[in-house]
Amino acid sequence: MLITLSLSDSRPIYQQIVDEVRRAVVLGTLAPEDPLPSVRTLAAELRVNPNTVQQAYRELERAGVVYSRRGQGTFVALSERDSEREALAREVAERALRDARRYGLEPDELVAAILRAAELDLSLPTSTREQP
Amino acid sequence: MSLPSLPTRLEGAELAIETRSVRKRYDPGAVALDGLDLQVPTGAVYVLAGPNGSGKSTAIRVLLDIVRADSGTARVLGIETTSDPALVRAQIGYVPETSETGYESFTVERFFRHHAAFFEGWDWEYAGLLCRRLNVRYMESMERLSKGALRSAILVTALAHRPPVLLLDEPTDGLDPVAREEFIALLVDHLADSPTTLLWSTHHVHEVERLADHLGVLREGRLVLQASRDEVRLRLRRYRAGVPEGWTGAPGLNGQVLLREGEGREVALTVWGEEREVVERLAAAGATVRDAVPLSMEEATLALLRAGSDA
Numbered sequence: 001m002l003i004t005l006s007l008s009d010s011r012p013i014y015q016q017i018v019d020e021v022r023r024a025v026v027l028g029t030l031a032p033e034d035p036l037p038s039v040r041t042l043a044a045e046l047r048v049n050p051n052t053v054q055q056a057y058r059e060l061e062r063a064g065v066v067y068s069r070r071g072q073g074t075f076v077a078l079s080e081r082d083s084e085r086e087a088l089a090r091e092v093a094e095r096a097l098r099d100a101r102r103y104g105l106e107p108d109e110l111v112a113a114i115l116r117a118a119e120l121d122l123s124l125p126t127s128t129r130e131q132p
Numbered sequence: 133m134s135l136p137s138l139p140t141r142l143e144g145a146e147l148a149i150e151t152r153s154v155r156k157r158y159d160p161g162a163v164a165l166d167g168l169d170l171q172v173p174t175g176a177v178y179v180l181a182g183p184n185g186s187g188k189s190t191a192i193r194v195l196l197d198i199v200r201a202d203s204g205t206a207r208v209l210g211i212e213t214t215s216d217p218a219l220v221r222a223q224i225g226y227v228p229e230t231s232e233t234g235y236e237s238f239t240v241e242r243f244f245r246h247h248a249a250f251f252e253g254w255d256w257e258y259a260g261l262l263c264r265r266l267n268v269r270y271m272e273s274m275e276r277l278s279k280g281a282l283r284s285a286i287l288v289t290a291l292a293h294r295p296p297v298l299l300l301d302e303p304t305d306g307l308d309p310v311a312r313e314e315f316i317a318l319l320v321d322h323l324a325d326s327p328t329t330l331l332w333s334t335h336h337v338h339e340v341e342r343l344a345d346h347l348g349v350l351r352e353g354r355l356v357l358q359a360s361r362d363e364v365r366l367r368l369r370r371y372r373a374g375v376p377e378g379w380t381g382a383p384g385l386n387g388q389v390l391l392r393e394g395e396g397r398e399v400a401l402t403v404w405g406e407e408r409e410v411v412e413r414l415a416a417a418g419a420t421v422r423d424a425v426p427l428s429m430e431e432a433t434l435a436l437l438r439a440g441s442d443a
Contacts, residue, residue: 008425012361012366013342043320047320048342049342
């Protein structure tokens with residue numbers, strides 16, 4: 001799992017960690033029963049406050065994405081991949097809406113633009129598209 | 133100096149460090165602390181930012197009872213600092229602003245032994261590990277150490293007894309960039325292994341950006357802001373907006389605008405408030421918001437230090 005943080009992102013760091021883990025689960029780079037790095041390891045790797053990682057793990061546990069086994073660490077929970085995808089899509093949509101609002105765009109303008117962009121994307125040869 | 137009403141109190145947190153209305157002046161003209169209400173929650177990494185002379189070092193010295201306040205109270209882990217200074221100091225790892233230790237004739241090892249005698253929890257094995265990571269050699273004489281190595285040796289004395297409270301006054305001053313990175317990495321490990329409340333005074337806020345969870349900004353001996361990092365990220369934003377020629381501002385945002393940049397048809401306003409509300413009020417005043425970005429902690433500190441002074 002590769003976690004990338006941005007300090008200029010409007011999301012707090014713990015939220016970015018939460019989102020990155022969810023992303024890894026949806027992409028399948030983290031499978032059910034896979035261990036998450038320990039709080040200490042991840043904090044050291046990202047050079048962030050261990051409390052922040054702890055906060056992110058708590059949040060993920062509350063959302064049912066991971067569970068902790070006492071003394072053994074944190075593991076990815078068995079989850080409905082579809083519902084995770086849905087949750088992730090909702091978050092991406094909310095972010096796009098917030099951005100749109102900043103630029104004075106209405107939701108329907110945004111939706112229309114997304115559909116147009118997706119069509120354009122589909123009409124390109126697959127080799128130029130980003131591989132999932 | 134007219135500043136917007138910014139939060140200066142942390143509600144509901146259990147505090148490891150707390151000062152109430154602490155005042156200190158060194159001589160009649162020079163006010164160092166002017167009613168300081170510092171609140172550092174237990175387990176926090178609290179960055180105390182401010183320019184030189186804003187009172188950061190004095191605040192830390194009051195906590196150690198090296199400096200006595202003229203009035204007000206200071207508590208560390210619930211103990212009033214003036215009532216039992218030795219007990220308070222035994223709980224604290226301290227890196228002073230200056231590297232003049234007064235033990236220049238000692239070897240590093242003797243300097244450490246001197247410290248170890250004061251702290252029950254001194255851990256020689258840990259001290260050794262810290263020294264290896266920071267490249268400090270035991271047998272070197274203190275006066276022969278480079279500026280950075282001396283600073284590192286002092287850092288080791290602050291960490292090696294795993295104190296519940298760390299007071300770091302410009303700790304990375306004199307460290308080269310590599311040593312600075314290593315020190316921050318080492319601190320992350322330390323925080324993960326030992327429950328610690330950390331108060332870090334600095335004017336290089338960007339160094340602690342990833343570590344800090346609380347921010348206090350000192351100006352002329354008082355806090356102009358004291359809040360969690362998340363709250364600052366959420367509420368302090370820079371809005372770029374298109375405005376009509378000769379735009380005079382948004383009356384609805386009275387007292388919330390810290391900075392205004394730009395003339396003509398596009399301005400940037402640094403505003404404290406809830407984003408949606410700010411955007412609405414700007415719209416009501418004829419401005420079209422194009423984007424709103426949160427500030428890095430360094431930018432936020434600068435905005436708070438400049439606010440009200442160039443208007």
